[in-house]
Amino acid sequence: MAWSGNKEDGEGKSRRGYHHGNLREALIAAALDLIGSKGPAGFTFAEAARSAGVSAAAPYRHFRDxxxxxxxxxxxxxxxxxxxxxxxxxxxxxxxxxxxxxxxxxxxxxxxxxxxxxxxxxxxxxxxxxxxxxxxxxxxxxxxxxxxxxxxxxxxxxxxxxxxxxxxxxxxxxxxxxxxxxxxxxxxxxxxxxxxxxxxxxxxxxxxxxxxxx
Amino acid sequence: MAWSGNKEDGEGKSRRGYHHGNLREALIAAALDLIGSKGPAGFTFAEAARSAGVSAAAPYRHFRDxxxxxxxxxxxxxxxxxxxxxxxxxxxxxxxxxxxxxxxxxxxxxxxxxxxxxxxxxxxxxxxxxxxxxxxxxxxxxxxxxxxxxxxxxxxxxxxxxxxxxxxxxxxxxxxxxxxxxxxxxxxxxxxxxxxxxxxxxxxxxxxxxxxxx
DNA sequence: ATGCCATGTGAAGGGCCTTTACATCAAAGC
DNA sequence: GCTTTGATGTAAAGGCCCTTCACATGGCAT
Known part of the structure; x- marks a missing residue:
């Protein structure tokens, strides 16, 4: 629970249906939102993770930093x-x-x-x-x-x-x-x-x- | 001790000879140094304070934030x-x-x-x-x-x-x-x-x- | 001498970044 | 089917930062 609802249950398995499904893209989308609303300096890794509904450490599985x-x-x-x-x-x-x-x-x-x-x-x-x-x-x-x-x-x-x-x-x-x-x-x-x-x-x-x- | 040596003991009392003397300008100078070496994002309030030899809270007496x-x-x-x-x-x-x-x-x-x-x-x-x-x-x-x-x-x-x-x-x-x-x-x-x-x-x-x- | 105000301190709350050990789940092979 | 394995996520912790607050201190005006 607590995934943002993009599991696309019936169709594409959205890449490789894992815990989250496609965290990488969700993080990019979240980052885009945050940068748009608060500038590139206002964006934080932690908040992007929260937006995607995962812990603060999860993004490190997809991005170096x-x-x-x-x-x-x-x-x-x-x-x-x-x-x-x-x-x-x-x-x-x-x-x-x-x-x-x-x-x-x-x-x-x-x-x-x-x-x-x-x-x-x-x-x-x-x-x-x-x-x-x-x-x-x-x-x-x-x-x-x-x-x-x-x-x-x-x-x-x-x-x-x-x-x-x-x-x-x-x-x-x-x-x-x-x-x-x-x-x-x-x-x-x-x-x-x-x-x-x-x-x-x-x-x-x-x-x-x-x-x-x- | 630990002031950067700009007390100018014998002369101008550098503004209003206080605890530090002229922390405000010292902080600006420190900020300039830090921005120059690490970019405007790399600069931190705390480090500027350290450079000036004062506590992290001191800058708030001279700058809102x-x-x-x-x-x-x-x-x-x-x-x-x-x-x-x-x-x-x-x-x-x-x-x-x-x-x-x-x-x-x-x-x-x-x-x-x-x-x-x-x-x-x-x-x-x-x-x-x-x-x-x-x-x-x-x-x-x-x-x-x-x-x-x-x-x-x-x-x-x-x-x-x-x-x-x-x-x-x-x-x-x-x-x-x-x-x-x-x-x-x-x-x-x-x-x-x-x-x-x-x-x-x-x-x-x-x-x-x-x-x-x- | 006294009191006031500006200036600085230390501690604390909250947040962020990143690492580490651990858990879990999917897929692949036996 | 069952186990192994690697990818993915979590919790906790360390370190740093920003900011505020109560408190200390020292110059200056009276």
Whole structure:
């Protein structure tokens, strides 16, 4: 008794029907909830265990330590992020320039609609050396931007280095997201939406690269 | 015994020569050290107290709680930041465009050379509502950028809105600083320096605003 | 000299992270 | 079917942290 009711009695045995059934995923889900409601610092291993209805020691059967769980949340976040960005880019349709704008907006949208993931990904200060999977997941997400930059560069007369272009786009979106696009309770407010701020910046920036304005 | 030797016996009585003398500042200094070596999350109130040679309860005579001390570090950080940025801007000398470049470089330099302050300012997640002084200090620092943007705008044919310009500069510098200009042990590495990345971005951006290139 | 208030102490309650020895349950092999 | 075995969970304990409270102390004003 006291399992959260996800035993799925009649169907999938939810992995390998054990004591809990699928504690690992339950813990990740609990962590996501807690991070979302109280920030990445407010989340505690013990409380995640309580949410899942197990003792405080149980999580150690599935994660090396608290950071290991956090890094798994972050990794999952980067995977979703990658999908999200890829959808927005949509292989450069209708045209690279417009698609890159969508990409930037998606970055901001992700930060706003998935604050828990975003926190784990960028604000939890997880060592990338101790969690190589996390680094790889982040790299894969960046690859979407990288590819977009490549195709956009190809449409520009000046043919700017695509890596530089990608880093500029990522940095700009990240800066605006970090500063202004968090629900962060007590953050600063703008005279314009983060999306408009980013779009304006991209417009000016691409103009500077010699885009034919539209 | 066991005070860190700053009694200044012969001179200023260091404020109001009390038990410790100036515990408040000693705690801030200790916090800065600890944040610098172990990140803002690694810093603990208790250890700061030990560093200062007092009991764990003593800090509560000077700070409401742990966050209150952190917010004071952050506030002090913003004040230094403001000075640092103002020096770099140097009232627009030799010319606004060059001075803005210095400003951006200063942003990155601060993030790199004062990681403890930077952490407290931007990564400690201190509620701005609970610490209005902190918000004000941040606003004052931003004002430097705001003023620089105003003067730079005046030199540009297109006369872009200076607030937008300031937000763009701040966001860009912040994004690059957050992603790449931290000693953060295990962070990502670039094919170019953060400074070069920022300078290139500013170059393109200003070109886009119709600057006469140089 | 006296009393007040700011400053510091020690102890205590409560919480968290993590480890260790122990229990239990599922599956696999005999 | 029964036993073995390894994965999974528990209870308890150590260590550290945050915060509060009652109490001590020492400067300063009167």
């Amino acid at each position: 608290r950071d290991d769980l956090l890094s798994d949340v972050a990794r999952q976040g980067f995977e979703r992020f990658e999908q999200f960005l890829a959808n927005a880019w949509n292989e450069g349709r209708p045209d690279p320039r417009t698609a890159v704008n969508y990409l930037g907006k998606a970055y901001l949208a992700f930060a706003r609609t998935e604050p828990a993931y975003y926190s784990a990904m960028f604000e939890a200060n997880i060592s990338l050396d101790d969690h190589p999977e996390l680094r790889k997941a982040g790299d894969r997400a960046f690859e979407i931007v990288r590819k977009a930059a490549e195709e956009l560069s190809a449409t520009l007369p000046s043919r700017p280095p695509s890596l530089m272009l990608a880093l500029h786009i990522w940095s700009f979106a990240h800066g605006i997201a970090s500063l202004f696009a968090r629900g962060d309770s007590g953050r600063r407010n703008l005279p314009m939406s983060p999306e408009d701020l980013l779009e304006a910046a991209m417009l000016v920036y691409l103009e500077g690269l010699g885009s034919s304005s539209k | 742990r966050d209150d001390l952190l917010s004071d570090v952050a506030r002090q950080g913003f004040e230094r930041f403001e000075q640092f940025l103002a020096n770099a801007w140097n009232e627009g000398r030799p010319d606004p465009r060059t001075a803005v470049n210095y400003l951006g470089k200063a942003y990155l330099a601060f993030a790199r050379t004062e990681p403890a302050y930077y952490s407290a300012m931007f990564e400690a997640n201190i509620s701005l509502d609970d610490h209005p002084e902190l918000r004000k200090a941040g606003d004052r620092a931003f004002e430097i950028v705001r003023k620089a943007a105003e003067e730079l705008s005046a030199t540009l044919p297109s006369r872009p809105p200076s607030l937008m310009l300031a937000l763009h500069i701040w966001s860009f510098a912040h994004g690059i600083a957050s992603l790449f200009a931290r000693g953060d042990s295990g962070r990502r590495n670039l094919p170019m320096s953060p400074e070069d990345l920022l300078e290139a971005a500013m170059l393109v951006y200003l070109e886009g605003l119709g600057s006469s290139s140089k």
